[in-house]
Amino acid sequence: MRVEFLGGVRTVTGSATLLENGSLKWLVDCGMFQGGKELEERNWNVRPYHPEELSFIFLTHAHIDHSGLIPKLVKEGFHGKVICTRATRELCEVMLKDSAHIQEMEAEWQNRKSKRAGGDEADPLYTIKDADKSLKYFQTIGYDEVLQVKDGVKVRFQDAGHILGSAIIEIWIEEEGREKKLVFSGDLGNSDQPIVRDPSLINEGDVLWLESTYGNRLHKSREETVQELLEIIQEALRDQAKVIIPAFAVERTQDIIYTIGQLVRNGLIPSVPVYIDSPLAISATEIFKRNSDCFDEETKSVLLGGENPLELPEIIYTQSTEESKAINEDTRPGIIISASGMCDSGRIQHHLKHHLWRESSHIVIIGYQAEGTIGRRMVDGAKTIRLFGEEIAVKAHIHTLGGFSAHADQKGLLEWLSHFDNPRLEVFVNHGEEKVSMGLGERIRQQFHFKTAIPQWREKRILFSPEKEMIPERVAPEQVTPEEGIEEILAPGGTLSTLFRHLDRNYKRLRRKLKRERSKGKELSDSRWLRQLEEINERLEKLESEL
Ligand SMILES: [Zn+2]
Ligand SMILES: [Zn+2]
Numbered sequence: 127m128r129v130e131f132l133g134g135v136r137t138v139t140g141s142a143t144l145l146e147n148g149s150l151k152w153l154v155d156c157g158m159f160q161g162g163k164e165l166e167e168r169n170w171n172v173r174p175y176h177p178e179e180l181s182f183i184f185l186t187h188a189h190i191d192h193s194g195l196i197p198k199l200v201k202e203g204f205h206g207k208v209i210c211t212r213a214t215r216e217l218c219e220v221m222l223k224d225s226a227h228i229q230e231m232e233a234e235w236q237n238r239k240s241k242r243a244g245g246d247e248a249d250p251l252y253t254i255k256d257a258d259k260s261l262k263y264f265q266t267i268g269y270d271e272v273l274q275v276k277d278g279v280k281v282r283f284q285d286a287g288h289i290l291g292s293a294i295i296e297i298w299i300e301e302e303g304r305e306k307k308l309v310f311s312g313d314l315g316n317s318d319q320p321i322v323r324d325p326s327l328i329n330e331g332d333v334l335w336l337e338s339t340y341g342n343r344l345h346k347s348r349e350e351t352v353q354e355l356l357e358i359i360q361e362a363l364r365d366q367a368k369v370i371i372p373a374f375a376v377e378r379t380q381d382i383i384y385t386i387g388q389l390v391r392n393g394l395i396p397s398v399p400v401y402i403d404s405p406l407a408i409s410a411t412e413i414f415k416r417n418s419d420c421f422d423e424e425t426k427s428v429l430l431g432g433e434n435p436l437e438l439p440e441i442i443y444t445q446s447t448e449e450s451k452a453i454n455e456d457t458r459p460g461i462i463i464s465a466s467g468m469c470d471s472g473r474i475q476h477h478l479k480h481h482l483w484r485e486s487s488h489i490v491i492i493g494y495q496a497e498g499t500i501g502r503r504m505v506d507g508a509k510t511i512r513l514f515g516e517e518i519a520v521k522a523h524i525h526t527l528g529g530f531s532a533h534a535d536q537k538g539l540l541e542w543l544s545h546f547d548n549p550r551l552e553v554f555v556n557h558g559e560e561k562v563s564m565g566l567g568e569r570i571r572q573q574f575h576f577k578t579a580i581p582q583w584r585e586k587r588i589l590f591s592p593e594k595e596m597i598p599e600r601v602a603p604e605q606v607t608p609e610e611g612i613e614e615i616l617a618p619g620g621t622l623s624t625l626f627r628h629l630d631r632n633y634k635r636l637r638r639k640l641k642r643e644r645s646k647g648k649e650l651s652d653s654r655w656l657r658q659l660e661e662i663n664e665r666l667e668k669l670e671s672e673l
Contacts, residue, residue, distance in 0.1 A: 213291025351529025
């Protein structure tokens with residue numbers, strides 16, 4: 127069985143693993159890379175995913191860092207099945223279209239700039255039409271149901287307790303007459319989380335892909351976190367100020383609605399205006415209400431008691447841009463929940479522009495903030511933030527409340543892992559920043575003595591072949607160095623090793639120059655650049671595969 131790590135390794139975004147057994151190729155997750163141009167450039171070349179040859183995509187959950195490249199793959203020839211739970215499909219319907227809308231807007235903005243500079247027109251990564259088309263490939267599966275997808279491949283989805291519809295995926299494959307089991311943790315939920323159930327426990331497996339978003343951290347308890355939020359809201363009410371909560375449209379927003387509802391139901395705060403300023407969050411909340419069978423017991427009991435856990439006395443949903451703008455005219459104290467969760471796009475940026483500079487405002491960070499995002503810069507204590515071409519001073523209170531996380535912390539991950547009873551389990555630690563994944567890998571080796579690896583992007587491995595087990599077949603492209611003994615081969619203009627040296631040098635020089643130009647603020651016509659680099663990359667890959 128061959129494996130290629132196409133994303134979500136040594137970073138939290140772009141989750142994708144290519145699996146190949148005999149002539150069958152499939153993916154687990156197909157996420158978009160987010161957090162800075164260098165990473166996002168990877169979204170443009172999906173050739174390594176072999177879209178037209180894939181039979182399936184098993185999708186753990188709807189978050190864009192797991193599902194966001196599906197429309198791109200469909201655009202490039204994918205015509206297999208996307209297998210996921212019903213709630214994941216429903217959420218993808220709104221999330222992929224929303225993502226496509228962002229892609230279209232970005233291309234439009236780039237093109238306006240490019241036109242002024244006399245450059246070429248660029249296409250969006252994918253369009254709303256592409257996203258729509260991709261939905262017809264979705265096929266749903268119930269939790270705990272074993273599905274034989276092909277001869278020698280079975281799959282089962284179990285609740286991962288991360289967001290509505292999220293799953294841990296178990297895959298059984300036939301390998302030289304023996305059955306082997308692969309387990310993908312997906313994003314593992316936090317057992318303190320409201321609405322969704324706790325992650326299912328898995329006992330058996332030969333190889334595990336384990337997420338590590340918070341592999342180096344311990345969350346505060348939910349109780350403490352709710353107390354902190356309560357104090358922030360009380361202070362804001364006293365100062366007639368606003369609380370701004372950047373939140374992922376799916377799950378975080380609903381958790382916060384649920385939590386504020388609890389505070390109001392328990393008489394701890396008076397009813398305050400709560401704006402849900404994100405069309406995506408509004409649609410997602412509707413989907414949550416439709417899928418109450420996925421709720422945990424506590425949330426179901428609120429429902430049974432005749433209260434809607436996702437309603438508040440003064441909740442204001444703002445669909446249109448005009449309604450969104452009107453929020454800033456409301457001088458009453460209140461709470462604004464808006465997306466995107468990492469503040470890199472969306473309406474939240476307008477609210478930050480209005481509130482970051484106000485000393486009385488509170489910004490409450492409740493979700494993971496990837497490196498390179500505006501949210502991360504606020505958490506790291508930036509003095510100013512650039513928004514819409516303007517430097518905004520950061521004077522507001524910035525709070526980080528880890529206990530609202532939809533991810534298990536280090537303790538949660540290790541506890542979940544402790545249920546595996548195979549001492550020969552092999553673990554790939556993924557979905558985490560490099561040093562975090564490495565740290566967790568080390569911890570796992572010490573505590574459980576499992577064989578552990580932190581794969582590189584584009585690394586390929588062979589599984590279940592005794593002599594090749596867990597040995598990387600090829601290191602990441604950046605690490606390729608001319609091999610010993612290659613000198614003898616003559617290439618035009620010198621030896622092959624000289625040629626390799628020149629290639630390496632020119633590539634590095636190009637990257638340095640590109641970085642320098644960008645840091646000087648010079649805008650490069652990115653689409654043309656990207657296309658040319660993509661061509662070079664494709665030619666290199668083709669050459670390599672011919673060897
Ligand atoms: Zn997720
Ligand atoms: Zn994720």
